[in-house]
Amino acid sequence: MKPLQKICVLIPVLTMAGCVSLAPDYQQPDSPVTAEWRDTKAAQQNSSAVATHKTVAAIKWQDYFQDRKLRQVINLALTNNRDLRIALLNIEQARAKYGIQEAELWPSISVSSSKTASRTPTNGSDSATISHQYEAGIGFSNYELDLFGRISSLKDEALESYLSTVETQRSTRLSLIAEVANNWLTLATNLQLQALAQQTLNSQLETLKLTQKMYSQGIASKLNLAQVQSSVETARVDVATYKAQVAQDRNALELVVGTQLKDNLLPTVKLEKTIALAPIPANLKSSVLLQRPDVLAAEHSLKGANANIGAARAAFFPTISLTASAGRSSNQLNDLFSSSNRSWSFTPSISIPIFNAGSLSASLKESKVKRDIAVADYEKTIQTAFKEVADVLAVRGSLDERLKAQKALVKANSQSYTLSNARYRNGLDSYLDALDSQRQLYSAQQALIQLQLTEYSNRVTLFKVLGGGTNT
Structure with missing residues (x-):
């Protein structure tokens, strides 16, 4: 077999040499939270959802948010938001780093050619000999045999870093969807409050006209007129x-979306069935949190730290590198590729760590500490996720009752105001009684609108904390 053919056969064999990994076997840490939330049954019983095993995490955001305008605004945000764009670029960067590290498993092969000309004096005389040397070849240099898995461990670490970045992007995407929805709903709520205030102002202006007429007829006092004007x-x-506030809400929404919004994409004053509340199974398990993007990102970071221990351990073992080439060498260019001018070289080298003042041991200890930190971070991420869901379910369990009570309060105050206003218009009571009834009704209506926003935001947050569909 010719030398060049030998090298070509040797390359794939050498690249498969790194079959030993010194990284510890990965074991997923035990969950640091209980298996269930204590408020799940209460939330399910007090919601209009039908019992099912389908969780929020399995629902696409396009199905969860039913308002057509809101879906369009979310789509715009997913296209234009700068934070999400940065997260996507981070994925590309991590993918490139992984590609660079994976390439270390393969030798870098290069083709070279050269010409050397030299002038040599002959016996100190003025005459000289000019010689030429031509060379052409193919080979690789300083290729490290990955016998102990050092490069493979670094490649695995780069892969887990890349996967962690992917999950971080999903988490950013999910947070963006929730933020856009909440900002859009806040704008809708303040539009409702503005309409309510305008409605109250119109009613007060009618009362002012009536009071001015009554004052001119001597029926109402100047004090009554001043109270109405106030x-x-x-x-x-x-x-x-x-x-x-509506103008500020619109600015905040456009900042998150990343572009200006047309008026036809803004919410209307009347909101109905804006968000479909996903059913909450009575026996919802906390294991669903393991599929949250931030939890998955933390686990990939943990796996990467685990792989880094393998690279640190491999550093204690000898490093074997190879340099090989095959080609042609001749004094004449036209004879360069003749059969008699073949040349080759094969240079193995080995480096054995003997004394390094404890740096290798310190590096191994550092990698183990980083792994322990990653474990703690992973467990903390799960605990945080569990608390977020528990908080949402705690609010969810009482929202329906609060809304029902608040609607009843608005109805009662509305009846009280209608009666008080009628008695004032007929001269039976002072304006203070009617004004007090109107203020109570106005306050109750404002509280109802705010409570509806709380209910909507609770649904959005539930979708977010359970890791709702971000893939599409």
């Missing part, structure tokens, strides 16, 4: 306040 200006302040 309530009118108070309503004007509320309208102006909510108008400014």
